Amino acid sequence: MLNIRNLHASVEGKRILNGLNLEVKSGEVHAIMGPNGSGKSTLAQVLAGREAFEVTEGSVDWDGVDLLAMPTEERARAGLFLAFQYPVEIPGVSNAYFLKAAVNAIRRQRGLDEYDAMDFLARVKAEMKAVGMKEEFLYRSVNEGFSGGEKKRNEILQMALLEPRLAVLDETDSGLDIDALKIVAEGVNRLRSPERSMIVITHYQRLLDYIVPDQVHVLSEGRVVRSGGRELALELEEHGYGWIKTEPAPAAAGAQGARP
Amino acid sequence: MSTIDTWVGRHHERAASLPGAALPWLLRRRADAIARFAELGWPTTRLEPWRHTSLSFLEQHELQAPESAPHPAATLAAVRSEFGDGGHWLVFVDGRFERTLSVLGGLPAGVVCTPLSEALSKHAEAVEAAFGTADEAASPYALNLALCTDGAFVRLARGTALGAPLHLVFIGATGAADTHLRNLIVAEANTEASIIEHHLGGGSTLGTTVTLVHTAQDARITHLKLQQQDATAIHLAQIKAEQARGSYFASHSLSFGARLARNDIHTRFDGEGCETLLNGLYHVDGRRHVDHHTLIEHASPLGISREYYRGLVDDNARGVFSGRIIVAQDAQRTDAVQRCDNLLLSRMAEADARPELEIYADDVKCAHGATVGQMDEDALFYLRTRGIDEIRARQLLTYAFAAEVLDRIALASLRSSARATLLARLPGGALLEELL
Numbered sequence: 001m002l003n004i005r006n007l008h009a010s011v012e013g014k015r016i017l018n019g020l021n022l023e024v025k026s027g028e029v030h031a032i033m034g035p036n037g038s039g040k041s042t043l044a045q046v047l048a049g050r051e052a053f054e055v056t057e058g059s060v061d062w063d064g065v066d067l068l069a070m071p072t073e074e075r076a077r078a079g080l081f082l083a084f085q086y087p088v089e090i091p092g093v094s095n096a097y098f099l100k101a102a103v104n105a106i107r108r109q110r111g112l113d114e115y116d117a118m119d120f121l122a123r124v125k126a127e128m129k130a131v132g133m134k135e136e137f138l139y140r141s142v143n144e145g146f147s148g149g150e151k152k153r154n155e156i157l158q159m160a161l162l163e164p165r166l167a168v169l170d171e172t173d174s175g176l177d178i179d180a181l182k183i184v185a186e187g188v189n190r191l192r193s194p195e196r197s198m199i200v201i202t203h204y205q206r207l208l209d210y211i212v213p214d215q216v217h218v219l220s221e222g223r224v225v226r227s228g229g230r231e232l233a234l235e236l237e238e239h240g241y242g243w244i245k246t247e248p249a250p251a252a253a254g255a256q257g258a259r260p
Numbered sequence: 261m262s263t264i265d266t267w268v269g270r271h272h273e274r275a276a277s278l279p280g281a282a283l284p285w286l287l288r289r290r291a292d293a294i295a296r297f298a299e300l301g302w303p304t305t306r307l308e309p310w311r312h313t314s315l316s317f318l319e320q321h322e323l324q325a326p327e328s329a330p331h332p333a334a335t336l337a338a339v340r341s342e343f344g345d346g347g348h349w350l351v352f353v354d355g356r357f358e359r360t361l362s363v364l365g366g367l368p369a370g371v372v373c374t375p376l377s378e379a380l381s382k383h384a385e386a387v388e389a390a391f392g393t394a395d396e397a398a399s400p401y402a403l404n405l406a407l408c409t410d411g412a413f414v415r416l417a418r419g420t421a422l423g424a425p426l427h428l429v430f431i432g433a434t435g436a437a438d439t440h441l442r443n444l445i446v447a448e449a450n451t452e453a454s455i456i457e458h459h460l461g462g463g464s465t466l467g468t469t470v471t472l473v474h475t476a477q478d479a480r481i482t483h484l485k486l487q488q489q490d491a492t493a494i495h496l497a498q499i500k501a502e503q504a505r506g507s508y509f510a511s512h513s514l515s516f517g518a519r520l521a522r523n524d525i526h527t528r529f530d531g532e533g534c535e536t537l538l539n540g541l542y543h544v545d546g547r548r549h550v551d552h553h554t555l556i557e558h559a560s561p562l563g564i565s566r567e568y569y570r571g572l573v574d575d576n577a578r579g580v581f582s583g584r585i586i587v588a589q590d591a592q593r594t595d596a597v598q599r600c601d602n603l604l605l606s607r608m609a610e611a612d613a614r615p616e617l618e619i620y621a622d623d624v625k626c627a628h629g630a631t632v633g634q635m636d637e638d639a640l641f642y643l644r645t646r647g648i649d650e651i652r653a654r655q656l657l658t659y660a661f662a663a664e665v666l667d668r669i670a671l672a673s674l675r676s677s678a679r680a681t682l683l684a685r686l687p688g689g690a691l692l693e694e695l696l
Contacts, residue, residue, distance in 0.1 A: 048641075048645050049644075049645075050641055052637075071644075071650070072641065072644040072645055072650075073644045073645075073647055073648060073649055073650065073653075075645075076644065076645050076646055076647035077647045081645075082645050084642065084645075087642070088636075088638045088639050088641075088642040089639075090639050090642070090643075090657070090660065091660065091661075091664060092659075092660030092661060092663050092664045092667075093656060093657075093660045098643075098646070101646075101648055101652075101656075102646035102647050102648060105646070105647035105648055105649075106647045109647070141660075158646065162646070162647070
């Protein structure tokens, strides 16, 4: 279980998260919505360990471990995966090499044998087929010259290969047409399991037509201001985010993250 | 003491024993050359082309042959294992041709490949025409002409091609405190060859090397220079190409060693439709210094030049690039691209990248850019979020930055050998070997 308590974070002196509380149980999918600048992506980056974001207060407990005390790569090896909103292009590093290095880093941590070239290729080709990626993408540099949709598929491919315990998807739907969106959603749905939690960050309700969350949270000014079931997303779709801001934020932390 | 007078004295001492001492034209050129060197001395930063690289310390510098060095055969064996046993090998130790280490069988008919010291008697006229003079080059290359002991003479008769690469290996061992080598490559019309210079060893010596490349019409010459000298050596090198109509000349300069390495690389398009690729990679650390000073003269129309340099600059080291491109008034429809990118690997590292474009024609495409930067933090974070250690991620990104230069080496076998050589020098390289 992931338990975020009173999380405060800032970047370059600017406070972005202001006492965020969130609980995600094993096997649950939580959607996080909110207007631009509400802190959605900052939450994702802080969970993944980006050093540019300074955590000034609060805690993140992940199955009894202090997540914030771990360096980025250890979080990844312990089973945290962040699907980037803007996947980074890495010229000169082939996708095949990158994927293999990542998979083997995580397999080592889990006490599994590293894949050799043959086993790895067999596995990666099967996963690529499932997300509709052509094999040539293995031999191109990581994300270099990929279209927006191709980059996001590459993220889902990595998620499938790395088999995380906790996946954070940061606006994976942004910039995707409906077909690409469906493929991404299928990828996510295929990975839903009782051992795996997911936090799906999105600006639009659209993605939640395909990925049905257990809970929806609305972020505003770095805090969860509303939590509810899937119907909360539909409400947002209808009314926009304007009405959220006009309501006073709930005073008690206990009101947040509660089951609908 | 290496004062100018000492060098003039060395010329007098050695003149009689230098190869070609019986050739009047060569005696005259050597005499002119040492006179030019005596007049100019070592370049100082007061000269614009040497603004970032002064050689004035050489006035007082102690040169020393290495007290001990690996056996040249062992040094050669290491290179041959990296570059494969095929190809033709001309090996020089301390500036002298080593016949027993060289492998020159199976050259195609019409191809001459021989030490310069022998070519001076066997191919005297061709050598005289290709030898070069001292009146244009910077003073160290005049000194080279005055003192050169040997080098390679390569001539490709019209229509011939060297199927396998020709390796010229220059090893500094315990025999000399200064070496001066001159390579002459004469490619007649419609010829093709790949020539690789390896520079190794050298201790605290001064080495000058001049490589003159004559490419006739439609000739295609690829030159790769791999400089991996000891970190105390001083390496001064000129590569100069003259290109006739429709010819192609590629220079790949991989500068990994030496305390100070200076490369003056110059090509001139003397006919229409010439093409050149000047491609380079340097890796400097410690207090070492590397300087690439390039000049592309678009003297004729329809020329295409591509110039790409990348530098990895670590510790207190310094990397310098200056790229001058001159497009003459009638060199219309010239297409030139120049880029230089540096990755600084420490706070104290320094890189200078200076493009200089002089364009006198009006119908040209010229693009240039230069960057000096640090590692991409976004890429580093991305790799770490995938479970890859920070140290390994840094090594991977460093390698990837450099390896893009090597991707431009057209011959696959050379490309993979060059990659292996790069990996062997970079920290963590062994772990990245799967990249090949």
